[in-house]
Amino acid sequence: MLIGFIDIIIIGLIIYLNYYLWKEKPLKILEWLPISFCTIAFFLIVFPYISTESERVIFNWLHRDEIVDGFEGVYIFLRWPFYWWIGVLELIYLLIITFGFRNITSVSNGLEQGSEL
DSSP: OOSOHHHHHHHHHHHHIIIIIHHHSOOOHHHHHHHHHHHHHIIIIIHHHHHHHHHHHHHHHHTTTSOOOHHHHHHHHTHHHHHHHHHHHHHHHHHHHHHOHHHHHHHHHHHHHHHHO
């Protein structure tokens, strides 16, 4: 199973923050920078570490008397890239609610028009 109980709790917390907190009080441009740094830190290191360590402890406790094949535990470490992708999606979401979808597309259109010159 790629997603464990801790992962479900963390993803539920992220959905709660995205839906209730950011929708009620949109981010200002000055608030976006510290929140984006915290988001990067949490999704790059903190959430994957908590997830893998808790699952490793549970996995070792359940299989303490068995010989475990290495491939059974490798999915635990595949959670790191899983959280990195969720972090990228979270940053895109924060960009959209902070700057607005129209502002982001106008900047990208301006870059495309500027590159033609």
